[in-house]
Every structure is written in C-alpha cells, then in structure tokens.
Amino acid sequence: MDDRTARRYLDIGLERLKQQLPQWQRRQEYFEGIQDDPFAPEGVNAEYASLQKQSIANWLGLAMKAPVQRMRADGIMGGDGKVDLEMWRNVIQPNHIDARQQIVFLQAQIHGRGIWSVSKNPANPDRPKISVENSKRVWIEPDPEDPFTGKFAIKTFSEDPDRSPSSLVLPSSLMASYETLWVTYVYDATDWKRFERRGLNGEWTMTREGQHGLGELPFVACDFNVDADGIPRSAIEPLMPQQDAVNTIRFNTLLAMQFSAFRQRVFSGYDPVMRDAQGNVLVKRDENGSPILDANGHEQPMLRSPGRIGVDRALVFPGVDTKVYDLDESNLQNYISVYDTFLTSLFATGQVPPQYLLTRMANLSGDALTGAESTLKSLVAEMKRAGGESLETVVRLANIARGKEGKDDYSIEIIWGDTEAKSFSQIIDGVVKLIGAGFPKQAAFEMLPDATPPKVDGWMTLVDKERTQQNEVAMAAMAALTPAPEPTDDGNAANDGG
Numbered sequence: 001m002d003d004r005t006a007r008r009y010l011d012i013g014l015e016r017l018k019q020q021l022p023q024w025q026r027r028q029e030y031f032e033g034i035q036d037d038p039f040a041p042e043g044v045n046a047e048y049a050s051l052q053k054q055s056i057a058n059w060l061g062l063a064m065k066a067p068v069q070r071m072r073a074d075g076i077m078g079g080d081g082k083v084d085l086e087m088w089r090n091v092i093q094p095n096h097i098d099a100r101q102q103i104v105f106l107q108a109q110i111h112g113r114g115i116w117s118v119s120k121n122p123a124n125p126d127r128p129k130i131s132v133e134n135s136k137r138v139w140i141e142p143d144p145e146d147p148f149t150g151k152f153a154i155k156t157f158s159e160d161p162d163r164s165p166s167s168l169v170l171p172s173s174l175m176a177s178y179e180t181l182w183v184t185y186v187y188d189a190t191d192w193k194r195f196e197r198r199g200l201n202g203e204w205t206m207t208r209e210g211q212h213g214l215g216e217l218p219f220v221a222c223d224f225n226v227d228a229d230g231i232p233r234s235a236i237e238p239l240m241p242q243q244d245a246v247n248t249i250r251f252n253t254l255l256a257m258q259f260s261a262f263r264q265r266v267f268s269g270y271d272p273v274m275r276d277a278q279g280n281v282l283v284k285r286d287e288n289g290s291p292i293l294d295a296n297g298h299e300q301p302m303l304r305s306p307g308r309i310g311v312d313r314a315l316v317f318p319g320v321d322t323k324v325y326d327l328d329e330s331n332l333q334n335y336i337s338v339y340d341t342f343l344t345s346l347f348a349t350g351q352v353p354p355q356y357l358l359t360r361m362a363n364l365s366g367d368a369l370t371g372a373e374s375t376l377k378s379l380v381a382e383m384k385r386a387g388g389e390s391l392e393t394v395v396r397l398a399n400i401a402r403g404k405e406g407k408d409d410y411s412i413e414i415i416w417g418d419t420e421a422k423s424f425s426q427i428i429d430g431v432v433k434l435i436g437a438g439f440p441k442q443a444a445f446e447m448l449p450d451a452t453p454p455k456v457d458g459w460m461t462l463v464d465k466e467r468t469q470q471n472e473v474a475m476a477a478m479a480a481l482t483p484a485p486e487p488t489d490d491g492n493a494a495n496d497g498g
C-alpha cells in the first residue's frame with residue numbers, strides 16, 4: 001500500500017465515519033434511555049416539563065439485550081471434530097473473550113455491526129491479541145466486487161500526552177482542542193500505516209508503517225440483518241418510533257393522573273364578591289379606612305368564603321343561580337389498556353416473548369415456556385449463525401497470528417452454550433434416560449445447563465476417577481469374600497512326632 005493510496009483510504013474512511021455519526025449517536029442514546037421528550041406545546045410550565053421527563057421508560061434496552069443474553073460461545077471445535085481446549089485456554093480466555101463477546105453482539109444488534117480485531121503479540125507470540133472495537137471509530141470499506149469482503153479499514157482515535165485516549169476523531173468542524181493529537185491507522189490485507197494530526201488545522205502526516213502479517217484485514221465484522229449488498233441493518237431503529245409512542249402514552253397518563261384522576265367539584269353561578277344593600281361592591285380597607293389596592297392599583301373587593309368541603313359539612317351559597325355538581329374522574333384503565341397494547345406490539349416487533357414483561361405470564365410449565373419463547377429462539381439462532389461466522393474468522397486469524405500448524409482451517413465451529421429457558425427436572429430426566437440407553441456420557445453431559453467444554457472435560461475426569469475407585473473397592477470386597485486356600489501336604493506330617 002503506497003502513501004497515495006493510504007491517504008485516499010484515510011479520507012474515504014474518515015468521511016464514512018462522519019456520515020454515520022449522527023444516526024449512530026441517536027441509536028446509542030435511545031438504547032441508553034436518552035430519548036425525545038413527548039410532544040407538548042411550547043411554553044408549558046415546569047410541572048408539565050417534569051411530567052415529560054418522568055414519562056420516558058426505556059424498553060428498548062430490554063428488547064436489545066434479551067436475545068444477546070442468550071448468546072454465549074463456550075468452546076471451539078476444530079475441523080477434526082474435537083474440542084480445542086488449548087485454543088480456548090491459551091488464546092480466548094487470556095483475551096477475556098468469554099466476557100467481552102456480548103459487547104460485540106450488542107453493538108451488532110443496536111447498530112447492525114460489531115467489530116473484532118486480531119493482531120500479533122510480540123511479547124508472547126503464542127498469545128495473539130484479540131480486541132473488541134467500537135464501530136463508531138472503526139470503518140471497514142466493502143470491496144465493490146464483493147461487498148461481503150473488506151477492501152481496507154481505518155481505526156481512528158485521539159492521543160493526548162497529558163490524558164488518557166479519548167473520543168472519536170473526525171475532520172474539521174468536529175475536531176477538539178488545539179493540543180489534541182489525533183491518530184488514524186489505515187490497513188489493507190498486508191500493510192498498515194499510522195497518520196497523525198495536531199490541532200484543527202494541521203495536515204495528516206504519516207509517521208509509521210509496517211506489515212501486520214495476517215494476509216487479510218485484521219478487523220472482523222459481526223453483522224446482523226445483512227441485505228444482498230452486504231449492508232447490515234440496525235434492530236433498534238424500527239422500534240424507536242414505537243418507543244416514542246409508548247412514552248407519549250405514559251405522558252398522557254401522567255397528565256390524567258395529575259389533573260383528572262380524582263372527582264372534581266364544580267361551582268357555577270356563585271358570586272363571591274360581597275355587596276351592600278344597594279348592590280355596591282364592598283372593598284377592603286386598612287386601619288385608617290383607606291381602600292387597599294392590588295399590584296395594579298385597583299381596589300380589592302371583599303370576598304365571601306365558599307366554605308370548607310367535608311363529609312359533615314353543608315355548603316350553602318347565596319343567590320338563586322348557584323349550582324354545585326361533580327365532574328367524574330378520568331378512567332385511567334383506558335390509558336393502561338392502550339399502553340399495554342402498544343408495549344406488547346413493541347416487544348412482538350422485537351421478537352421478545354411476553355414473560356419479559358413479568359405481568360403477562362406466570363407459573364409456566366416447561367412446554368408452555370418453550371412455546372412462548374419460540375420467536376426469540378428463532379431470532380437467537382439467526383444471530384448465532386452470524387456471530388458464529390465472525391468468531392470462527394477471529395479464531396482462524398488468531399491461529400495465523402501465532403503461526404499454528406493448520407492455520408488455514410476453515411472448518412472451525414463455535415460451540416454455543418445452552419441458554420434456553422427449560423425445565424431443569426425435564427432435562428435431568430432426559431439425560432438419565434439417554435445414559436441408561438447407552439448414550440455416551442460426555443455427549444449427555446453437554447446437554448446440561450451451563451455445560452462448557454472445560455466443565456464437561458472435568459466431569460469426565462471425575463467419572464473416570466470414581467469408576468477406578470469403585471473398581472478398587474469391588475476388587476477389595478471380592479478378595480475379602482474369597483476363602484483362604486487349604487494347606488498342602490508336603491510329606492513332613494509323619495515326622496512331626498519323630
């Protein structure tokens with residue numbers, strides 16, 4: 001990759017990140033609960049504004065996390081059909097991938113793309129570095145001939161010598177302070193180049209270059225909802241308008257609760273102004289007999305109290321036209337019904353089962369729970385296919401990075417943990433019956449909840465140990481029950497009395 005090509009890739013990648021940033025940020029904020037306020041007329045008072053803030057309830061976070069929480073890669077199977085415990089223990093575990101994998105899957109769910117990176121580790125060549133990248137700061141440009149293959153990639157960030165690395169770097173108007181050092185790495189299938197820029201008006205300068213040695217881009221995209229052009233789609237964007245509708249219903253409900261949830265007593269035709277016998281208004285006067293004026297300089301009339309409402313009091317008003325009646329309270333159940341319907345639609349669109357609302361279903365049997373989760377199960381299976389492909393590529397690149405024999409093995413498979421909601425008693429009953437019918441114990445143990453390849457390997461070791469101990473005990477018991485042999489006649493008995 002020559003300098004001219006690298007600079008062209010640099011400009012294209014930064015422009016792509018700049019274009020995606022506004023919508024990327026909006027999706028992330030909606031996931032975190034930073035959402036648009038429900039509509040209210042301009043100039044509303046503080047009470048209305050407070051209710052607007054209270055009406056936001058973030059259901060999108062639950063809808064996005066529900067399927068991701070069911071995705072847990074627990075092992076790697078090589079092309080020979082055997083579990084690769086060495087790879088898991090020496091590469092995956094040291095890079096904390098078992099914990100960090102959900103970050104990539106969640107980014108793919110929210111933004112359509114999560115990103116891994118693989119690089120060599122000069123300090124320990126047998127343990128390459130596998131990192132989780134932020135799709136806000138990394139761009140993988142698709143190859144025009146094959147949009148499912150990356151042509152080049154850039155990674156951009158800031159390095160401040162006085163502070164820790166900070167946020168996204170973008171050109172011109174979005175740059176930060178003059179002192180900030182902005183860094184961008186450009187990669188192709190073989191090379192990398194580092195560019196630096198100081199301040200707002202500086203030029204990008206190439207400072208270092210080298211070869212990463214992987215033979216392909218060191219970034220691996222984990223894409224969900226991909227179309228025929230290789231473009232991933234966010235799962236949260238179709239739900240954002242529905243989240244706004246739910247927030248609006250909550251706002252209207254809070255308004256009804258605040259102002260019309262209780263019965264209102266109304267007086268009509270009642271004149272509280274006191275008058276003399278001639279009908280003249282009586283005004284308030286001070287101790288000197290002078291009229292008391294209000295803030296506008298007008299005389300203040302004397303007002304008759306309407307009385308205090310109570311169960312043991314009667315309200316009597318002067319005047320033949322005075323009427324007292326009640327306004328019924330609002331039926332809040334209507335608001336709740338509409339809210340529940342909209343919320344159910346949001347969850348159904350996101351393929352989240354009803355029991356996640358907690359109030360929908362209770363005391364479910366194993367079969368009923370399995371049926372309720374059928375749509376979520378289908379979604380998770382689809383996400384596992386996409387997530388598994390990206391993890392398999394990561395493992396293959398890690399093997400290349402550490403120079404492992406058979407590094408071009410494309411038959412690697414990810415072993416996913418069983419995270420489906422099931423009845424534990426039914427699982428145990430099935431496992432016992434399988435083992436009783438001669439099914440391999442190791443394969444049966446793999447069906448247990450939270451069974452990982454290292455756990456199963458440990459269980460099989462314990463099984464072998466217990467079998468050995470049982471055999472030793474059985475042999476000792478048999479030895480104890482076997483009678484001692486009779487003494488043989490060696491020809492010396494006749495000489496005993498000699």
